[in-house]
Amino acid sequence: MTSATRTLQIHPDRCTGCKQCELACSWVQTGTFQPSRSLIRVHVFDEEASFAPYTCFQCDEAWCMQACPVNAIDVEPDTQAKVVIDDVCVGCGLCVIACPFGTMFFDRGSHTAEKCDLCADDPACVHACPTAAIEYVEADPVGWISAFGEKVDAGRRDSLKGEL
Amino acid sequence: MTRHVILGGGPAGIHAVETIRQLDTEADVTLVCDEAPCARMVLPYHLAGTIAPGTLFTTDDAWALEHQVALEIGCRAHRIDAAAHRIELDDGRSLDYDRLLVATGSSPARPPIEGLDSPRVVDMWTVADAGTFLEQDPKDVVIVGAGFIGLVILDALIKRGCRVRFLEIASVILPRMLDANAAGLISAHLANKGIEILTGEALSQIEDTGSGCRLTLAGGDTLDCDLVVMATGIHANRGFLEGAGIATDAGILVDDHLRTTDPAIFAAGDVAEGPDLLTGGHAVHAIQPTAIDHGRIAGANMAGLDAAYSGSLAMNVLHTQALESCSFGRWSPEGMESTGLSNPGAGIHRQYIWEDDRLVGGSLVGPTAAVSGANDAGMLKGLVQTGISLGTWKDYLKDHPLDLRRVYVASGAPKALLSSNLLTGRASTGGGYRFPPRPPKRPRSTHHAVLVTR
Numbered sequence: 001m002t003s004a005t006r007t008l009q010i011h012p013d014r015c016t017g018c019k020q021c022e023l024a025c026s027w028v029q030t031g032t033f034q035p036s037r038s039l040i041r042v043h044v045f046d047e048e049a050s051f052a053p054y055t056c057f058q059c060d061e062a063w064c065m066q067a068c069p070v071n072a073i074d075v076e077p078d079t080q081a082k083v084v085i086d087d088v089c090v091g092c093g094l095c096v097i098a099c100p101f102g103t104m105f106f107d108r109g110s111h112t113a114e115k116c117d118l119c120a121d122d123p124a125c126v127h128a129c130p131t132a133a134i135e136y137v138e139a140d141p142v143g144w145i146s147a148f149g150e151k152v153d154a155g156r157r158d159s160l161k162g163e164l
Numbered sequence: 165m166t167r168h169v170i171l172g173g174g175p176a177g178i179h180a181v182e183t184i185r186q187l188d189t190e191a192d193v194t195l196v197c198d199e200a201p202c203a204r205m206v207l208p209y210h211l212a213g214t215i216a217p218g219t220l221f222t223t224d225d226a227w228a229l230e231h232q233v234a235l236e237i238g239c240r241a242h243r244i245d246a247a248a249h250r251i252e253l254d255d256g257r258s259l260d261y262d263r264l265l266v267a268t269g270s271s272p273a274r275p276p277i278e279g280l281d282s283p284r285v286v287d288m289w290t291v292a293d294a295g296t297f298l299e300q301d302p303k304d305v306v307i308v309g310a311g312f313i314g315l316v317i318l319d320a321l322i323k324r325g326c327r328v329r330f331l332e333i334a335s336v337i338l339p340r341m342l343d344a345n346a347a348g349l350i351s352a353h354l355a356n357k358g359i360e361i362l363t364g365e366a367l368s369q370i371e372d373t374g375s376g377c378r379l380t381l382a383g384g385d386t387l388d389c390d391l392v393v394m395a396t397g398i399h400a401n402r403g404f405l406e407g408a409g410i411a412t413d414a415g416i417l418v419d420d421h422l423r424t425t426d427p428a429i430f431a432a433g434d435v436a437e438g439p440d441l442l443t444g445g446h447a448v449h450a451i452q453p454t455a456i457d458h459g460r461i462a463g464a465n466m467a468g469l470d471a472a473y474s475g476s477l478a479m480n481v482l483h484t485q486a487l488e489s490c491s492f493g494r495w496s497p498e499g500m501e502s503t504g505l506s507n508p509g510a511g512i513h514r515q516y517i518w519e520d521d522r523l524v525g526g527s528l529v530g531p532t533a534a535v536s537g538a539n540d541a542g543m544l545k546g547l548v549q550t551g552i553s554l555g556t557w558k559d560y561l562k563d564h565p566l567d568l569r570r571v572y573v574a575s576g577a578p579k580a581l582l583s584s585n586l587l588t589g590r591a592s593t594g595g596g597y598r599f600p601p602r603p604p605k606r607p608r609s610t611h612h613a614v615l616v617t618r
Contacts, residue, residue, distance in 0.1 A: 102542030
């Protein structure tokens, strides 16, 4: 990831689990408010009191792009986002199983793959979030997801202790 | 100047060429391929008529010019003279190499049955095969073999308005992708859609009746149809290697640099038996993602990089009449500890395969919402790929098989994955073979402006 590249920086401590980002994303994708069609999905882990929106990290390896048999996924030069070229995608689904983050989806309507493209450098989810839990800034995403994972993990360890 | 010869224009060969060229702008690169290089994964969509024919092909003159590749299309390797570093082609010519990549792929394996030479009996492996099918435009098709290759064309044939029947010698479908329970969900789903699957039936003969085909089963029953698609498996194209002195087993044995026992010869893709990510041993994984990994690693090492491969991971995905299925790694529960859930009524199946507290495989079946409409398929792949210890989360997943997201996030797998590259330290670049001119910048959806006002 080049230093000038902006990524979606998530602040789980600010997320209330309201899912307005999901509504915004599905609106941008489909023109309807359908969280099931959002490319950002809020993890609502009530037991650990942990919430966080989760979407494509625009990772360096780009397993989705590498797996595609028709090169329907390319790197957007300005944002370094990996984007699906809709009219090239045949809908084979290989990217969905190749992405080890689970952030490639399959569009039931068009039978093509879909993923976060950072709304061409202006992510709608950032605008929709009422608590600034999603920022679009220069930052390495490893930081927030690692800390969030540790919190979820610690929450379970605490609850298991409570059961003893 | 190093002379690279690549045998085979499938994904392994093409990715090797591109990787070599990225690393070495001077080298001599020659690609030998018996047909115009194409994306085999695209054939079903070509049959369905949902894509432009140009999408099928992966190289053209512009690509060859951009990558400075000599294309030798329409010929095959005949013999390798390993001592002389020379490859003899079947048209009598020969090519000298410093580094050779064998990426010759595989071909359909046909059973020893009478009547397979009729033009009404086709494989579904090449663009030419698809052309033979499309010319005849059959309306009543029998597919022999209910494995991945047979089932992956089902949706296309239904879209074309064909009646489709499957004939499978085994008692279950998809024996190399799913266990019997998961495969049973798909069989039941397809039966509900009126698609006949005859399992446990051996074919003894096919007869061309002049207007169609008559299949005779071992038990004496007959089936009449317009055309037969043979999909009974594949075998590696490596006959020309005889006498070359390269070690082979199930495939051409290669080390973690994709090098054969001859240091000047590499092998990649369906023909290669390379490192297996999960077992530490060797395996042939005849799938697109492995071919691409192999091609990139082999290309990097041929160009002088020291690129080690941690191993390939088996994976498959299939869409059959709006039911999706996928499997990863050591998906078979036989002799393994497995957890999960099965809800045949809803057509949902989920299975996790364990070794201690690590996931080593699994499978998902369900409608889009439960498979590629969710994060779960990729997350399962990520957990198998990283082999991360799940500790007490194993029990959690046992009790909550649908809540994979929580386990995934807590496991730390994303952190491990974000800092890993196939070619160490190198970010992937786009703009591969299909984009001589770069695509236009992707426009923002019109809905975006409604939501985001300034």
